[in-house]
Amino acid sequence: MSDAVVLGLDVGGSSVKYRLASATPSEGIPEALAQGTVSTPKHDPVAGLAAIARDVTALHRLVAVVVGIPGLVDEASGTVLRSANLPALDGLALGPALSAELEVPVGVINDGRAAAVAEARWGAGSRERDVFTLALGTGIAGSHIVDGRVVDGAHGIAGELGHVVVEPSGARCACGQRGCLETVIGAPALRRAWNRAGGHGSPKDLLSAYEAGDARAARIIERGAAALADAILTLLALVDPGVIVIGGGLASAPHRIVERAAALVAERATFHRVPAIVPAILGKWAGAVGAVSEARELAGCVVGASAG
Numbered sequence: 001m002s003d004a005v006v007l008g009l010d011v012g013g014s015s016v017k018y019r020l021a022s023a024t025p026s027e028g029i030p031e032a033l034a035q036g037t038v039s040t041p042k043h044d045p046v047a048g049l050a051a052i053a054r055d056v057t058a059l060h061r062l063v064a065v066v067v068g069i070p071g072l073v074d075e076a077s078g079t080v081l082r083s084a085n086l087p088a089l090d091g092l093a094l095g096p097a098l099s100a101e102l103e104v105p106v107g108v109i110n111d112g113r114a115a116a117v118a119e120a121r122w123g124a125g126s127r128e129r130d131v132f133t134l135a136l137g138t139g140i141a142g143s144h145i146v147d148g149r150v151v152d153g154a155h156g157i158a159g160e161l162g163h164v165v166v167e168p169s170g171a172r173c174a175c176g177q178r179g180c181l182e183t184v185i186g187a188p189a190l191r192r193a194w195n196r197a198g199g200h201g202s203p204k205d206l207l208s209a210y211e212a213g214d215a216r217a218a219r220i221i222e223r224g225a226a227a228l229a230d231a232i233l234t235l236l237a238l239v240d241p242g243v244i245v246i247g248g249g250l251a252s253a254p255h256r257i258v259e260r261a262a263a264l265v266a267e268r269a270t271f272h273r274v275p276a277i278v279p280a281i282l283g284k285w286a287g288a289v290g291a292v293s294e295a296r297e298l299a300g301c302v303v304g305a306s307a308g
């Protein structure tokens with residue numbers, strides 16, 4: 001069994017990150033036997049991902065794979081319900097199809113959730129048993145993780161802090177509601193607000209202007225911080241997490257929003273216990289680490305099931 005390995009794939013719009021680890025559980029982060037990046041197979045994703053898995057594990061005995069996908073995933077059936085970046089995956093029963101190709105169990109997980117699990121188990125949340133992770137980017141994703149496991153509600157949709165309404169008569173959100181947190185501090189919303197105020201460029205330019213003392217930028221940052229503080233106070237009242245971990249592709253751009261929101265939360269909190277709000281630390285490999293960590297669990301489950 002010592003040569004048995006598990007594979008985590010983090011599938012992005014242009015590249016796939018992989019991490020190979022021993023199937024044997026360890027105390028710390030699953031050590032990488034191999035790790036790297038290859039191009040995303042666009043046309044025949046099942047054959048393409050199977051080829052990547054075979055290449056990477058050629059010298060090993062593969063026992064389980066978990067694939068992180070950017071999109072809506074039904075984890076129970078291993079089906080990709082919708083993926084904006086990878087339309088070839090839409091509606092595909094990816095888990096069963098890859099499992100048939102590779103002849104090992106294959107799990108499918110949302111990529112943000114994989115990264116969140118990694119941060120909670122091995123990263124910035126590892127000292128607390130009750131962790132809430134928030135990924136700020138184009139969209140805003142949240143995950144509540146207790147003892148290393150996602151608490152996702154009766155229908156798998158809990159943790160969607162990006163769709164908590166903070167401005168009831170605000171802009172229409174992609175989800176259909178008005179004034180979700182995402183419509184205020186999602187990257188496209190920040191860009192729109194900045195451009196409407198006469199600024200040029202992206203949220204990064206907004207941040208530079210703010211640092212240089214621009215009053216228009218300050219108003220946008222302040223509005224974003226107030227919205228994020230509202231959402232976090234709601235989170236504290238409902239979930240009472242031990243730590244909030246903030247990551248995501250744009251975590252560096254609105255970090256002033258996060259800082260200012262943390263100050264507002266501290267001012268406004270009454271009965272709430274205000275936890276530390278800390279940046280994610282695993283960086284771009286978090287998704288692959290989470291996927292390989294889940295693959296280990298999957299291998300464990302399968303071994304356990306056949307033994308029992």
Ligand SMILES: [Zn+2]
Pocket residue numbers: 162163164173174175176177180182
């Ligand atoms: Zn929404």
